Amino acid sequence: DIFALIHRSLQSNPRRWLNLQEYQSKKLMQDSGVTVQRFFVAETPSAALEAARKLNAKEIVLKAQILAGGRGKGVFNSGLKGGVHLTKDPAVVGELANKMLGFNLTTKQTPKEGVKVKTVMVAEALDIARETYFAILMDRSCNGPVMVGSPQGGVDIEEVAAKTPELIFKEVIDIFEGVRDEQALRMAVNLGFKGPLERQAADQIKKLYDLFLKVDATQVEVNPLGETPEGRVVCFDAKINFDDNAEFRQKDVFAMEDMTESDPTEMEAAKYDLKYIGLDGNIACFVNGAGLAMATCDIIDLHGGKPANFLDLGGGVKENQVYQAFKLLSADPKVEAILVNIFGGIVNCAIVAKGITKACRELELKVPLVVRLEGTNVQEAKRILSESGLPIMAANDLDDAARKAVASIAKK
Known part of the structure; x- marks a missing residue:
């Protein structure tokens, strides 16, 4: 459904968000010939x-x-x-x-x-005679971009999809061919544009797709795409999400990012290619993989604890990343215990173990540490931890790790 489609688009770029102000998005649109105020x-x-x-x-x-x-x-x-x-x-x-x-x-x-x-x-300020919704999204199920539109704009699109799904229209775009004229016109008609406005709206749709490609976007959402009493089709608002893997060829766009409102810890984590989101609990989570990180947060909560963060180490792990992650976690005054949950596929567990022991010694870790390791080179990793002489609690599985982390705080 439309909500799932938009949600997938929003989650398709988990490494970090490029934060642009409204005027910056409108400038990008303006530069692509899109009509804005x-x-x-x-x-x-x-x-x-x-x-x-x-x-x-x-x-x-x-x-x-x-x-x-x-x-x-x-x-x-x-x-x-x-x-x-x-x-x-x-x-x-x-x-x-x-x-x-x-x-x-x-x-x-x-x-x-x-x-x-x-x-x-x-x-x-322009008067709006009618509001519609339009977006271009990357959709994994379609192996490429899709257009999504509704004649009901200026409101919560998820609500429209839930109550009147027949008012949601979707067009799959051939990534090699682009938006065809008949597709753009069909979408314009479905959005309710009539007469000369039909062609004008189709032109705006094609220009929005040109922008989508030009800036390596994962989503361009216009709500509302409206028409004025004078007979103009105008993009009154826009949200643009970008593919951070294309940063190397979108340097001008990424240079526009406003970092003044970003969380300092998230910014510091990004320097080491760590994905960090602060939460309000007291058990720090250090995990590889976004899905495993979410599962770790959930199981901590299941056992009566509260996660202090979401921290994803990713796949190409280096010993210094592990050290820097512990440095960030231990600096958080809310943290009363740390849970490490590593499932090593492309991640070498021994490298993680070396980073853990180095961090524990050099940072003089004061809070309980629970470690669950599984996968590539795990036996060597367990040997490194057991011979370190450090007070590290080993866990057999994620459930065991969560129980021990929660219990370590309860003992205090």
């Missing part, structure tokens, strides 16, 4: 005021730029309510920007203290 970006109130005057628009929308949803209903610590404001008076833009820039905006997706706004987007 006219806009400027400002970092000071005076620049925002100047941008509003330059637009010379009937109505202006001012948007705070942070990497979080729910901006419209957010609250600034300046007292201003709402990170999105409409006005017909350019002077008001300067006044609003003065209460946005340099202040923290709190939304349902930000930390409690909010996120400091350093940039605002000043854009032309």
